[in-house]
Amino acid sequence: MTDEQGFLQQVFGGLAAFAQERLAEHRHHQERLAAMRDAIEAVVDASEPRIRLVGSYADKLLNAVETASIYAEKVLKQLPPAITLDAHAWSRHPEVNAFFATVDDLRKMLAEDSGLRLFFQESGAERGYALMLMVKRETETFGAALRGDVLVRDVRQIRVSFSKHRLFFPTISEKRLREGLQQRMLVFLATRALERINEIRDQRSSLEEQRRRLQAQLRALRSHAQGLQPLLLSTDEHPRRETALEQRLAQVEEDLVAVRKRLGTLDDYLEQVRQVLSQPEKYLQARPLTLRLTRLGIKLSPESSEPGETLSLIELDSLGDQRIGALVRFSRQEALPPPPMMTTI
Numbered sequence: 322m323t324d325e326q327g328f329l330q331q332v333f334g335g336l337a338a339f340a341q342e343r344l345a346e347h348r349h350h351q352e353r354l355a356a357m358r359d360a361i362e363a364v365v366d367a368s369e370p371r372i373r374l375v376g377s378y379a380d381k382l383l384n385a386v387e388t389a390s391i392y393a394e395k396v397l398k399q400l401p402p403a404i405t406l407d408a409h410a411w412s413r414h415p416e417v418n419a420f421f422a423t424v425d426d427l428r429k430m431l432a433e434d435s436g437l438r439l440f441f442q443e444s445g446a447e448r449g450y451a452l453m454l455m456v457k458r459e460t461e462t463f464g465a466a467l468r469g470d471v472l473v474r475d476v477r478q479i480r481v482s483f484s485k486h487r488l489f490f491p492t493i494s495e496k497r498l499r500e501g502l503q504q505r506m507l508v509f510l511a512t513r514a515l516e517r518i519n520e521i522r523d524q525r526s527s528l529e530e531q532r533r534r535l536q537a538q539l540r541a542l543r544s545h546a547q548g549l550q551p552l553l554l555s556t557d558e559h560p561r562r563e564t565a566l567e568q569r570l571a572q573v574e575e576d577l578v579a580v581r582k583r584l585g586t587l588d589d590y591l592e593q594v595r596q597v598l599s600q601p602e603k604y605l606q607a608r609p610l611t612l613r614l615t616r617l618g619i620k621l622s623p624e625s626s627e628p629g630e631t632l633s634l635i636e637l638d639s640l641g642d643q644r645i646g647a648l649v650r651f652s653r654q655e656a657l658p659p660p661p662m663m664t665t666i
Contacts (some may be wrong), residue, residue: 324642327393328486334621338534340478346548346592347387347646349438350351350383351585352378354355354379354383355389357383357386357387357390358379359381359384360386360390361382361455361505362508363504363507363511363643364382364389364507364508364510364511364598365438365594366381366511366512367508367511367512368511368512368514369514369518369591370514371419371590372586372587372591374550374587374625375587375588375591378404378591381591381595382591382594382598382651384599384600385594385595385596385598386507386598386651386658388598388599388601389506389510389527389598389599389601392506392602392605393502393601396505396506396605397503397581398497399436399635400499400607400611400635400646400647400648401497401633401647401648402505402648403450403495403647403648404416404417404647404648404649405650405651406453406458406649406650406651407650407651407655408424408427408428408655411427412424414632415614415630415631415632416647418616418630419612419614419630419632420455420486421483421486422482422618428608428655430486431651431656432656432657434436434488434506434656435658436451436488436491437449437451437488437491437651437657438656438657440491440492441595441657443611444493446493446653447501447652447653448493448650449491449492449493449500449650449652449653450491450493450494450497450648450649450650450651451488451489451490451648451649451651452490452491452502452646452647452648452649453486453488453489453490453646453647453648453649454486454487454489454637454645454646455483455487455643455644455645455646455647456483456484456485456572456643456644456645457481457482457603457636457643458483459480459481459484459485459620460479460480460482460486460522461477461478461479461480463477463478464476477618478620479619480617480618480619480620481612481614481618481619481620485652488649490502490505492619493546494566498648499648501556504606506601507598510597510601510605511597512599513597513604514593514594514596514598518584518590518594519661521583521584521593522584524580525577525581525584527576528573528576529577531573531602532570532573532574533548534572535566535569539566539570540650542562542563542566543563547655565583566578594610600634604639604640605637605638605639606639607636607637607638607646608635609633609635609636610633610634610636610645611631611632612631612632612637613625613631614629614632615627615628615629616628616630639646
């Protein structure tokens with residue numbers, strides 16, 4: 322083989338390797354796209370369906386939806402396995418005991434939830450699973466506490482309580498609940514993108530109204546200048562007012578140009594959605610929260626010798642709105658107690 326033939330073989334071999342690499346990348350991309358297709362369509366439906374008119378919209382959203390999906394999976398992994406909500410768990414499980422002041426409160430919450438009644442009526446299941454969200458409150462109080470072996474009275478204490486319990490998305494298994502929550506988190510982020518789009522639209526409308534008002538004021542001022550109005554004003558007051566209006570109008574028009582650029586085309590709408598899903602942690606956070614509480618809900622320091630239970634909780638935060646989240650399971654018997662027996666006279 323001549324040097325020239327060897328060189329050509331290397332060139333063609335390199336081109337073949339490059340083509341194979343590109344083909345492999347294309348196949349991998351198509352596999353990712355197929356795996357995320359349903360999630361992408363759900364995001365588009367929940368945000369701005371018109372972005373389907375953008376060429377290769379699914380390709381452009383793929384990385385962002387993957388990022389959001391992986392983040393949602395990470396959040397769900399932080400949620401412990403489902404805990405049982407019933408009278409037995411209330412007496413033995415520290416989290417359930419902390420969540421509800423009395424076992425009657427627990428039963429009332431289950432019995433009054435219309436979503437649970439509908440779930441059991443439609444599914445015919447004997448057991449269900451759901452996401453429970455609660456508000457955690459800490460209030461200052463005074464009571465007795467142990468200081469070593471001495472009981473001290475009027476000690477400042479923090480009482481922890483949970484209220485506004487709500488159950489979401491009841492289903493027949495924990496696996497199905499987690500899968501559904503991952504999909505719902507994507508939709509949640511998509512609705513945040515829609516809110517962002519609507520905020521920009523509202524800002525644009527407000528600036529357009531300001532511009533119309535300032536233009537009208539400026540026209541009226543200039544019209545007055547052609548009549549007798551200047552006779553009623555000081556020599557320099559009219560020019561000052563006109564200059565001030567012109568400056569305000571120029572600033573509004575500058576702001577309006579900037580806002581319109583953010584939603585000038587459907588590609589801009591897609592970009593707003595992509596930005597939100599690329600940064601899911603800005604819109605939804607899950608933080609581990611460890612509390613040590615007495616049976617009465619008094620918060621204990623880690624070094625306290627008083628008897629208490631350590632609770633491992635998850636605090637969900639969305640744009641400053643905090644809730645304690647837990648996966649729970651419940652039975653038809655607990656959620657739908659039998660009606661009271663009729664007595665005969």
